[in-house]
Amino acid sequence: MRARVYSVDDVRLTIFRSKPAQIVVIAMGRAASTGWTDAELNPFMYVMPPRDGILDLDFSAESPRPGTIVLPILTPIAATLWMPVPNWVRGVRVHAATNSKESGRNIEALDVEEPKIKGGDSVPWPWAAGAAAQ
Numbered sequence: 401m402r403a404r405v406y407s408v409d410d411v412r413l414t415i416f417r418s419k420p421a422q423i424v425v426i427a428m429g430r431a432a433s434t435g436w437t438d439a440e441l442n443p444f445m446y447v448m449p450p451r452d453g454i455l456d457l458d459f460s461a462e463s464p465r466p467g468t469i470v471l472p473i474l475t476p477i478a479a480t481l482w483m484p485v486p487n488w489v490r491g492v493r494v495h496a497a498t499n500s501k502e503s504g505r506n507i508e509a510l511d512v513e514e515p516k517i518k519g520g521d522s523v524p525w526p527w528a529a530g531a532a533a534q
Contacts, residue, residue, distance in 0.1 A: 403463050405439065405477055406432040408496040413503040420484040425503075427459050427481075427494045430474040435464030439479035441494065453490030454502065457481065 408429040416422040427441055439461040450456075461477060464470050491504030 401463050402460050404495065404497040405429050405436065405459050405461050406474060406496060407498050408459050408494045408501045411492065411494045411501045411503040413492055415504070421487060421489070423455075423481075423483060423485050423489070423492070425457060425481045425492050425494070426478065427457070427501075428476070428478045429459060429494075429496055431461060431477045432474065432497075433464065433470040433472050434475050435468050435470040436461045436475065436477055438462045439477045441479045441481035443481075443483070449486070449488040452505075453488050454505065455485065455489045455492045457492055457494045459494050459496045 406429070408427055410428045412426040414424040416424075425441055439459070441457040441459055444456040444458070459479060461479075491502055493500050493502045
């Protein structure tokens with residue numbers, strides 16, 4: 401079963417000012433026990449972009465299956481996300497079960513064009529990556 405990891409210890413953000421802009425986020429944290437696998441970062445979905453320009457990400461992994469023998473010690477775990485982002489993004493916030501960490505809050509505007517669909521209409525994020533490829 402997929403669940404949030406116990407804690408996030410460090411978040412690193414790299415921004416590529418390409419068209420469309422891309423980010424690489426690396427989150428390092430701790431799982432509540434041994435046996436956690438397949439860690440990933442999943443972006444929150446927004447109806448309206450947040451005023452602070454911070455993209456929220458869920459730090460989750462597959463928990464050990466029932467009946468699996470695990471050690472109840474905090475175990476290092478990491479996840480990487482590479483994705484296109486809209487120009488409102490100024491940083492990221494990674495959420496774990498017990499805390500959250502931010503990176504890049506004070507970066508300037510990305511100053512890149514938003515992807516367009518045929519006919520010139522802007523594409524709402526996070527669907528921009530698929531629509532821009534059309």
